[in-house]
Amino acid sequence: MSDELVRMERINKFFGRVQALSDVTLAVRRKEIVGLLGDNGAGKSTLIKILSGALRADTGDIYLRGNRVDIRNTTDAMAYGIETIYQDSALVTELSIARNVFLGREPVKNPRWLNRLDQRLMSEVARESLRKAGITKEIPPTTPISALSGGERQAVAIARAMHFESDLIILDEPTNNLGVEETKGVLRFVRSARDSGHSCIFIAHNIYHVFQVVDRIIILRRGKKVADDIDPKRTTIEAVEELITGLEINKGV
Amino acid sequence: MHTEFHKGGVRRNSIRFLQSLISRPEFGPFVLLVLEIVVFTARSPAFISPGNISNLLAFTPELGMISLGMTLLMVSGEFDLSVGSVFGFAPIVMWTFYNTHTTSLEIGFLVAMLISAVIGFVNGWFVTKLKIPSFLVTLGMLLVVRGTALYITDGFPQRTWTSDSLLMRVIVGEFRLADLRIYTSLLWFIFFAIILGYVLAGSKAGNWILASGGNPEAARARGVRVTRTKMTLFILTALISAYAGITSSIRVSAANPNSGTGYELEVIAMVVIGGTALSGGRGTIVGTVLGVLILRMMRNGIVLIGVPGLAYNIFIGGIILGMMALHSWLERRHRTGT
Amino acid sequence: MPNKFRLLMPILGTMAALAMPIAGLAEGAKPIYYWISHGSPTDPVWTYFLQGAEQWGKDMGADVRTSFHSGDVPSQQEAVRAAISAKARGIVTSTPDPGSLTKVIAEAHAAGIPVVIMNTEDKTSGRDAYVGGDNVAIGRRWAQYLVDHNFVKKGDFVWMPVEVPGATYQVLETQGIDSVFKPLGITYEITEAKLDQAEIISRMSDYLTANKSKIKAIIGLGDLVTGSIKRVFDQVGVKAGEIPVVGWGNSLETAQEVLDGYVNAAMWQDPQATSYMALSLASMIAGGIPPGFDISVGTLYEKDKAGTYLKIMQGAKEHK
Numbered sequence: 037m038s039d040e041l042v043r044m045e046r047i048n049k050f051f052g053r054v055q056a057l058s059d060v061t062l063a064v065r066r067k068e069i070v071g072l073l074g075d076n077g078a079g080k081s082t083l084i085k086i087l088s089g090a091l092r093a094d095t096g097d098i099y100l101r102g103n104r105v106d107i108r109n110t111t112d113a114m115a116y117g118i119e120t121i122y123q124d125s126a127l128v129t130e131l132s133i134a135r136n137v138f139l140g141r142e143p144v145k146n147p148r149w150l151n152r153l154d155q156r157l158m159s160e161v162a163r164e165s166l167r168k169a170g171i172t173k174e175i176p177p178t179t180p181i182s183a184l185s186g187g188e189r190q191a192v193a194i195a196r197a198m199h200f201e202s203d204l205i206i207l208d209e210p211t212n213n214l215g216v217e218e219t220k221g222v223l224r225f226v227r228s229a230r231d232s233g234h235s236c237i238f239i240a241h242n243i244y245h246v247f248q249v250v251d252r253i254i255i256l257r258r259g260k261k262v263a264d265d266i267d268p269k270r271t272t273i274e275a276v277e278e279l280i281t282g283l284e285i286n287k288g289v
Numbered sequence: 290m291h292t293e294f295h296k297g298g299v300r301r302n303s304i305r306f307l308q309s310l311i312s313r314p315e316f317g318p319f320v321l322l323v324l325e326i327v328v329f330t331a332r333s334p335a336f337i338s339p340g341n342i343s344n345l346l347a348f349t350p351e352l353g354m355i356s357l358g359m360t361l362l363m364v365s366g367e368f369d370l371s372v373g374s375v376f377g378f379a380p381i382v383m384w385t386f387y388n389t390h391t392t393s394l395e396i397g398f399l400v401a402m403l404i405s406a407v408i409g410f411v412n413g414w415f416v417t418k419l420k421i422p423s424f425l426v427t428l429g430m431l432l433v434v435r436g437t438a439l440y441i442t443d444g445f446p447q448r449t450w451t452s453d454s455l456l457m458r459v460i461v462g463e464f465r466l467a468d469l470r471i472y473t474s475l476l477w478f479i480f481f482a483i484i485l486g487y488v489l490a491g492s493k494a495g496n497w498i499l500a501s502g503g504n505p506e507a508a509r510a511r512g513v514r515v516t517r518t519k520m521t522l523f524i525l526t527a528l529i530s531a532y533a534g535i536t537s538s539i540r541v542s543a544a545n546p547n548s549g550t551g552y553e554l555e556v557i558a559m560v561v562i563g564g565t566a567l568s569g570g571r572g573t574i575v576g577t578v579l580g581v582l583i584l585r586m587m588r589n590g591i592v593l594i595g596v597p598g599l600a601y602n603i604f605i606g607g608i609i610l611g612m613m614a615l616h617s618w619l620e621r622r623h624r625t626g627t
Numbered sequence: 628m629p630n631k632f633r634l635l636m637p638i639l640g641t642m643a644a645l646a647m648p649i650a651g652l653a654e655g656a657k658p659i660y661y662w663i664s665h666g667s668p669t670d671p672v673w674t675y676f677l678q679g680a681e682q683w684g685k686d687m688g689a690d691v692r693t694s695f696h697s698g699d700v701p702s703q704q705e706a707v708r709a710a711i712s713a714k715a716r717g718i719v720t721s722t723p724d725p726g727s728l729t730k731v732i733a734e735a736h737a738a739g740i741p742v743v744i745m746n747t748e749d750k751t752s753g754r755d756a757y758v759g760g761d762n763v764a765i766g767r768r769w770a771q772y773l774v775d776h777n778f779v780k781k782g783d784f785v786w787m788p789v790e791v792p793g794a795t796y797q798v799l800e801t802q803g804i805d806s807v808f809k810p811l812g813i814t815y816e817i818t819e820a821k822l823d824q825a826e827i828i829s830r831m832s833d834y835l836t837a838n839k840s841k842i843k844a845i846i847g848l849g850d851l852v853t854g855s856i857k858r859v860f861d862q863v864g865v866k867a868g869e870i871p872v873v874g875w876g877n878s879l880e881t882a883q884e885v886l887d888g889y890v891n892a893a894m895w896q897d898p899q900a901t902s903y904m905a906l907s908l909a910s911m912i913a914g915g916i917p918p919g920f921d922i923s924v925g926t927l928y929e930k931d932k933a934g935t936y937l938k939i940m941q942g943a944k945e946h947k
Contacts, residue, residue: 542727
């Protein structure tokens with residue numbers, strides 16, 4: 037238990053009369069990469085949104101390092117070290133790379149009442165974290181996001197998560213709409229995240245991508261957890277697919 | 290040889306400087322402004338006489354101040370159609386309090402500002418909490434505020450006094466600078482422009498304003514207080530419009546419930562000509578100041594050189610359309626270029 | 628980068644092209660006069676005023692520069708100061724609000740430029756002369772007309788629509804009307820009709836429908852509202868003459884209404900003549916002859932004279 041980072045306990049969520057999640061319990065250990073799989077409408081996004089503060093659960097508790105926490109909004113989640121990278125990157129395309137990296141957590145120069153952005157620090161950090169996130173091309177940190185490719189945008193989002201030393205990085209379909217090279221970059225990042233001490237929840241449609249990088253796979257189906265401890269090294273993609281769709285479930289159990 | 294090489298370097302540097310200047314979004318408005326000055330001066334040398342420059346600088350700060358507030362609001366993705374009404378309403382409140390001997394002028398001023406802040410707050414509340422588009426909310430507010438001004442005055446203008454109170458001298462006192470007659474309102478305008486220019490471009494708040502207009506969902510997901518940012522800007526815009534209206538009423542010695550009619554569109558035109566995107570996320574104070582000067586000089590110059598009174602709006606409309614064409618073209622080039 | 632210029636050029640070229648014909652007018656050593664109206668360019672009566680000014684410029688070989696300011700005081704002050712900067716020989720203007728031109732008139736005088744006020748008077752402004760009607764007296768005449776013809780008596784209610792409440796003409800006219808009605812115990816209400824023709828008719832029709840039985844007479848405080856009476860009556864189903872109407876009569880519509888019996892009596896303020904005389908006075912003062920007088924205009928015409936004014940206005944329209 038001591039190395040458990042996050043535990044979501046008996047989470048229930050209704051949208052009107054539709055139960056999106058029923059009694060879902062999920063735990064992520066430190067330095068663990070967890071793959072979260074499930075068909076469309078299985079409740080992956082809902083679960084993740086609850087953890088990242090975008091939605092609130094109807095019932096259920098969230099524990100962080102063993103302490104019960106109340107995540108009311110995204111700011112709370114970030115304060116607890118939970119960072120989410122969405123498929124559309126959640127970047128402001130009009131703003132520069134540096135301004136996006138620090139959006140919501142801008143460094144301010146002294147005297148503080150002037151509220152003055154520390155633009156030099158922002159640029160330096162942005163340049164450095166982009167390099168760490170695997171962008172080898174020299175892109176000035178003042179470049180607006182609108183001028184970047186999809187992979188570069190994803191790299192900015194990842195650089196942002198890495199810089200703020202989040203304990204848990206949630207990647208929600210991070211490889212959607214990316215080219216081959218860019219996808220490789222993202223996967224490389226996920227693998228390296230463990231080494232730099234981060235935990236990850238990785239959500240993707242592409243099971244192959246998930247198999248390549250995660251330690252453990254959790255599967256949701258129709259709002260319920262159907263598998264919790266699948267080791268990608270000791271199972272096959274076909275077996276996981278069966279669990280996701282539920283077609284062969286009786287045979288499996 | 291050595292000197293030639295040096296010269297080449299200088300030329301290359303100056304070319305680079307020129308390129309960076311041209312690629313700035315304010316370049317188009319800047320060229321337009323220069324051209325305007327050249328054309329008007331060629332038609333009538335009186336255009337750049339000290340008398341006319343003083344004249345131009347008298348009214349410009351009043352519309353200019355509103356434009357500054359409107360710029361921040363529009364960058365954050367909202368706009369306010371009630372600014373012209375507030376411009377007319379605030380001085381009515383101040384002078385009514387004073388003329389009926391209810392309070393001193395100073396207290397009247399504070400009350401007028403306070404009520405305007407409430408107007409801005411209500412605008413912001415409707416837009417951010419009830420999620421009604423700002424076009425509809427502020428259009429409604431325009432009518433409410435204008436109607437209130439007419440109702441409490443029965444349509445009569447309020448008497449204004451040219452008493453020499455300190456407050457009035459601070460707001461819009463007159464002084465001479467060489468041959469120019471300058472009002473302190475010009476200094477306030479410059480002061481506000483510097484402060485708000487700094488806020489938008491150099492402060493954390495500015496980053497929030499830009500992000501709120503650019504992609505509010507992403508900004509919110511990053512912990513930017515989008516609602517609070519917009520709310521603050523609605524209040525700021527109402528306050529600065531009220532202040533501009535009071536300035537105007539003291540300067541022109543008139544507090545008419547109809548004053549400020551149509552200013553909202555004029556101000557939005559100024560802001561847009563200055564390069565601020567109607568959809569939010571992009572804009573600068575420098576651009577807005579240029580936009581203000583372009584439209585103000587156009588109005589002044591047209592009267593000065595004697596364009597027939599009825600042809601007046603053709604020019605204003607033409608300029609706006611021209612600038613819009615330029616901006617959309619730059620936008621497209623920007624998207625496809627890189 | 629040169630692309631940017633390519634786009635900018637046509638825009639600037641258009642501007643320059645637009646500026647050219649104007650320059651043609653401004654050339655030569657013609658004396659320059661400024662004619663600065665607080666009215667709205669969409670108000671028909673102001674087009675008659677404008678014609679008078681243009682006619683005068685043609686007759687006298689002067690460059691008369693005209694502008695409209697729609698009640699916007701700051702922009703009108705700016706125009707007067709622009710005239711001062713351009714070293715005008717004389718300025719003719721109309722008052723948007725009492726007291727609002729005092730300062731700029733003093734500045735014009737300091738620069739040796741005479742200022743004549745037309746149409747809307749401001750006695751305390753320091754102007755050199757006034758040409759136009761006396762709005763208080765006009766209001767009094769309307770009210771007196773209704774009383775003298777026994778259209779209204781004690782306790783009656785009079786409806787007074789106006790384009791924009793708060794405009795100077797309305798303020799002064801109401802003073803005059805009030806001075807007659809108040810002692811007699813006649814009540815009235817002023818309503819806003821706006822400056823847009825369609826909106827005027829719709830607002831007036833609404834009010835009339837709601838208050839038809841109560842209204843004993845109507846005073847149209849502006850030209851647009853009075854000129855809309857027939858259309859409003861027709862829409863609501865009120866017959867010509869059923870409710871007595873007096874008001875302004877400077878539009879073709881109103882003159883026709885007087886002929887047809889919808890409006891009992893209308894005020895003609897000689898708009899072309901007003902502009903013409905005001906510019907003449909300004910020119911005279913600039914030449915060194917001081918005026919010891921104002922010029923008063925305005926006639927209340929009934930059915931018998933309506934044809935005359937109708938002809939003047941039609942003539943003016945064709946002339947243009």
